[in-house]
Amino acid sequence: MILFKNCRFVKELTEGFVQEMGDVLVDDKDTIAEIAEPGAIAAPEGCRIVDAEGGTLLPGFFDMHVHLTMDSLDFLPYVARRPEDHWAETYSYAREMLKQGYTTVRDAGGAYNVVKGVRDAQRKGYINVPDILSSGQALTPTEMGNETFGPMYSVCDGPMEVRKAARHQLELGNDVIKYMVTGAYLNEGGLPGQQIVTEDELREAVRIADMKDTHVMGHAHSAEGIKTAIRCGLRTVEHGSFIDEEAIRMLKESDRTFLVPTAAIGLACLDEDANNLSEGMVDTSKKYEQIEKDCVNRAYRAGLKLGFGSDIDKENFVAHPGMEFYARHEWFDFEYVDILKQATINSAEILGMDDRKGTICVGKNAELVVIDGKPDIDINDMKQMPRYVYFHGELIEN
Ligand SMILES: [Zn+2]
Numbered sequence: 001m002i003l004f005k006n007c008r009f010v011k012e013l014t015e016g017f018v019q020e021m022g023d024v025l026v027d028d029k030d031t032i033a034e035i036a037e038p039g040a041i042a043a044p045e046g047c048r049i050v051d052a053e054g055g056t057l058l059p060g061f062f063d064m065h066v067h068l069t070m071d072s073l074d075f076l077p078y079v080a081r082r083p084e085d086h087w088a089e090t091y092s093y094a095r096e097m098l099k100q101g102y103t104t105v106r107d108a109g110g111a112y113n114v115v116k117g118v119r120d121a122q123r124k125g126y127i128n129v130p131d132i133l134s135s136g137q138a139l140t141p142t143e144m145g146n147e148t149f150g151p152m153y154s155v156c157d158g159p160m161e162v163r164k165a166a167r168h169q170l171e172l173g174n175d176v177i178k179y180m181v182t183g184a185y186l187n188e189g190g191l192p193g194q195q196i197v198t199e200d201e202l203r204e205a206v207r208i209a210d211m212k213d214t215h216v217m218g219h220a221h222s223a224e225g226i227k228t229a230i231r232c233g234l235r236t237v238e239h240g241s242f243i244d245e246e247a248i249r250m251l252k253e254s255d256r257t258f259l260v261p262t263a264a265i266g267l268a269c270l271d272e273d274a275n276n277l278s279e280g281m282v283d284t285s286k287k288y289e290q291i292e293k294d295c296v297n298r299a300y301r302a303g304l305k306l307g308f309g310s311d312i313d314k315e316n317f318v319a320h321p322g323m324e325f326y327a328r329h330e331w332f333d334f335e336y337v338d339i340l341k342q343a344t345i346n347s348a349e350i351l352g353m354d355d356r357k358g359t360i361c362v363g364k365n366a367e368l369v370v371i372d373g374k375p376d377i378d379i380n381d382m383k384q385m386p387r388y389v390y391f392h393g394e395l396i397e398n
């Protein structure tokens with residue numbers, strides 16, 4: 001058991017308790033047992049006590065779009081790396097994510113089937129990293145630049161090949177299907193504005209995922225690609241960079257498809273020196289920077305429920321704590337509280353996990369993060385490592 005004393009709450013992320021300050025008791029099953037005003041809970045015998053000293057207590061964060069095998073944005077060593085050597089990189093990235101307060105991550109495509117292996121090690125309790133949803137290799141049509149990502153991709157053309165490829169990723173034990181619907185920024189020769197998959201191919205992937213009670217996440221920048229993804233019934237549209245009014249309207253009317261913008265990768269791709277990016281990649285990013293900001297801001301102002309995804313590599317993630325949080329403000333101009341909601345309750349709802357994750361609430365999982373400061377009032381407080389992260393019985397002190 002563990003008792004967190006003198007916690008400050010963000011009311012939008014706390015259920016069943018309305019005061020700003022309080023104590024939180026966690027039981028032996030890692031469930032939130034009680035929330036009460038400061039000093040009101042008597043610590044049971046043997047209970048560990050942590051004084052948050054007025055720090056803000058948040059529920060664990062989600063990253064719905066991460067590539068846990070991706071240690072840097074330099075893909076040459078990535079493609080050359082042996083399958084067995086991806087394991088340590090993947091574990092190390094996942095562990096860094098937990099240290100920054102992430103307790104649930106959805107992998108958006110990785111080399112071989114390594115992420116699933118790390119996921120299983122976590123589920124067996126051998127390692128403590130966030131809860132992982134793995135997608136295995138991302139499905140993509142035959143397309144210029146696929147070789148940039150090498151073993152991260154599974155190439156399939158036509159509905160029958162898609163059927164086989166989707167079934168194969170699930171056969172390997174993966175949780176969800178990732179599909180490349182349009183070209184990518186980081187794909188040499190690819191055009192983010194171009195749709196590269198046909199509707200019958202995408203529908204086939206959704207059909208297979210539906211049968212297995214899971215979903216398809218679709219990489220889509222262009223408005224046409226986004227609309228195709230919505231029509232085909234994908235669960236999430238990733239990036240959504242050039243979303244238009246019609247696509248925004250379609251998402252507003254849909255209770256099946258949600259948008260997951262990714263801001264941190266946008267910031268990183270403008271950093272010419274730091275990331276070993278080719279001139280072409282940086283130019284592409286600069287060319288579309290303002291369009292992407294305007295389009296995604298329009299989707300946000302329209303009141304869409306947005307998920308939280310970073311698409312960032314480990315090197316940037318570690319060098320810039322809280323990157324996706326402040327990037328959503330700097331890159332997209334989202335409100336602070338909304339950013340915090342996107343990282344927690346919104347993403348939990350989109351993934352259907354809000355019965356046990358996403359808020360501080362009696363009966364929900366004790367996935368807890370203590371931040372020094374008030375990130376709902378200044379999101380820059382997320383730039384420091386959390387003071388404490390509590391997950392699966394482990395208290396991480398940064
Ligand atoms: Zn991605």
